[in-house]
Amino acid sequence: MKVKEVADLVGISVRTLHHYDEIGLLKPEQTSEAGYRLYSDHNLEMLQQILFFKELGFPLKKIKEIINRPCFDREEALKFQRKTLVEKRAHIDKMISTIDKTIEHMKGSIEMTNKEKFEGFDFSHNPYEQEARERWGDEAVDKSNAKLASMTKEEQKVMQEEMNALYRSLAALRHTSPESDEAQAAIKKWYTVLNSNFGIHYSLEAFKGLGQMYVDDERFTKSIDQFGVGLAKFMRDAMAYYADNNK
Structure with a gap:
């Protein structure tokens, strides 16, 4: 052809x-x-x-x-791809269900708890691991994975809840100035959480670069903006200001 x-x-x-x-x-x-x-x-x-x-x-x-690997097996690859797509479909179905419930909640047809409003969000895994390896190398990613693997499920749950809470608090501030004291206090917590939980240390410059990626990579933007439209850009600006003013 x-x-x-x-x-x-x-x-x-x-x-x-x-x-x-x-x-x-x-x-x-x-x-x-x-x-x-x-x-x-x-x-x-x-x-x-x-x-x-x-x-x-x-x-x-x-x-x-x-x-191009000599050991590449097409059937094995297809099985992996199918398994991953099924998991992705289940995740999307859960997110759609949360959206449907939220619409009904807005109409007053049902009541939703705060916990139910965030069902389907899952930050316990890193969907961008392959790209992370390309950008920062295997050592940084392996350290991060080793750190997570050493944590109990309860510790991982606590960490996830802490990060979700920070996303929500930042989303509540996204219409204010990213340079405000309140915004900077919240983004400082974000910097601390990243450096405390993943086995690697973000320099201020790397932290600023990460914020830029939140906007440059639409996958990050979509994930972060689920907590509030415009949150990714707000975090980028707040992270850049924090980095520039704490050198």
């Missing part, structure tokens, strides 16, 4: 396929005398793998590394 045919079949752009070829992620089986990229059934199978990993949030660099 020619590149345009593959693009139309899959629903992605020709430019995306060209990019995959350029970075060595998916090279076409052959190129015709006229210079057309020609894709085989095997290429399509690998493209399916790439798109499944991409749907799960894996960066292209990591996908390339995985599928």
Whole structure:
């Protein structure tokens, strides 16, 4: 199949396929005398793998590394992807249920406790671990995982509740100035929590960079803004101000 045919079949752009070829992620089986990229059934199978990993949030660099390993097993990868997508679906279903209940609560049809309003939010795992490894290296992530693994379930629950409480308190301040004393006191607590619970130390500059990522990476933005629209930007500005004024 020619590149345009593959693009139309899959629903992605020709430019995306060209990019995959350029970075060595998916090279076409052959190129015709006229210079057309020609894709085989095997290429399509690998493209399916790439798109499944991409749907799960894996960066292209990591996908390339995985599928080019000599021990790569396509069936094993599919089983992993299915398991992960089922877990993702269950998480999304729970979030949708919380939204439906919240709408009914707003109409006065039902009553919701504060705890029920946040059912479905789960910060006990890190969905961005692969990207974290790419950005900061294995050592930092392994230290963080080791720290979490050493905690009991009760300790992890307490930590999660502490972080959720901080998100909520910051969300309540998001329409005020991020430079205010109240906002800075809350963001100082956030800095302390990050450095106390994950086995690594964020320098002030790294803390500022993390805040910028809350806005640059839409996955972080969506996750944080579930506590209040605009919270990610507010935290970024508050974290930057805190870092610049505490050097």
